[in-house]
Amino acid sequence: MATEVLSTPADAVRGVTDGATLAVGGFGLCGIPDALIDALAATDVTDLEVFSNNCGVDDHGLGILLAAHRIRRVTASYVGENKEFARQYLSGELEVELTPQGTLAERLRAGGAGIPAFFTPAGVGSPIADGGLPWRYATDGSVSLASPPKETRVFGDKRYVLEEGIRADFALVHAHVGDTDGNLVFDKAAMNFNPLAAMAGRITVAQVEHLVQPGEIDPAHVHLPGVFVQRIVETGPQTPRIEKRTTRPAGDAR
Missing domain, CATH: 3.40.1080.10 (Glutaconate Coenzyme A-transferase)
Structure with missing residues (x-):
């Protein structure tokens, strides 16, 4: 197309x-x-x-x-x-x-x-793979929706998690x-x-x-x-914008 x-x-x-x-x-x-x-x-x-x-x-x-x-x-x-x-x-x-x-x-x-989907070592042994990350909170601060556990498999001697x-x-x-x-x-x-x-x-x-x-x-x-x-x-040239500007007084060498 x-x-x-x-x-x-x-x-x-x-x-x-x-x-x-x-x-x-x-x-x-x-x-x-x-x-x-x-x-x-x-x-x-x-x-x-x-x-x-x-x-x-x-x-x-x-x-x-x-x-x-x-x-x-x-x-x-x-x-x-x-x-x-x-x-x-x-x-x-x-x-x-x-x-x-x-x-x-x-x-x-x-x-x-x-x-x-693919297997990756990133997140294995953490809530990324085990589940329980708060996806949505309730108005009282409790967790109303948590991430589910993901499939893991061992390749060689290392465990990997399945990501979609x-x-x-x-x-x-x-x-x-x-x-x-x-x-x-x-x-x-x-x-x-x-x-x-x-x-x-x-x-x-x-x-x-x-x-x-x-x-x-x-x-x-x-x-x-x-x-x-x-x-x-x-759309023409994009005007750069700084996400967070950090400055220090002129002459301050620290």
Whole structure:
């Protein structure tokens, strides 16, 4: 299926419905598909389930959807700097599956590669494998839903836990350059989870800073082939934003 070139982010996220699952690229605020998230926030879509390394900050990225109570469940590696994320989780408003970062990355890659599950040593001997992690709290602070135990097996002399691959209805990603065939090039650390999220989406939507014609990207420089991208939209250069700024007085050498 040819990649569809859209003129606006709003056009690019059409068809995302209530209850949809989303794989979203980015790490902190680096390489997040902010224009696509803003376009979703401008709709009334709700009850979303998100797979992402984290959930933005309170007023940017996925934090916008979270603050509007559009997200029902998050599978992520850490809460990060989002206080509303922590508040909703601890108050029982949000279901959260915390997972090791490498495991999350491989679950996305596996889903995109057609691998339903895999064994990993990460989490063996902990609640990740044994179960009991609080997925949802009750309003009184008790655990209303806990993670179930997972299958483990011994290979050689080491125990491994079974983790399932992730497939999402939609994937939202950000790239530095893309062509109209959907081939993407990411900018340094902004690559992070973007190609993995893109692979996991049944419909993958890419916002790109620069859209070029086929042949303008050296094939050797393509990070993600267009076979994984169904929709693409040019959004222009992304304004960098620092997730957490730490400063010290001028002249303080400590």
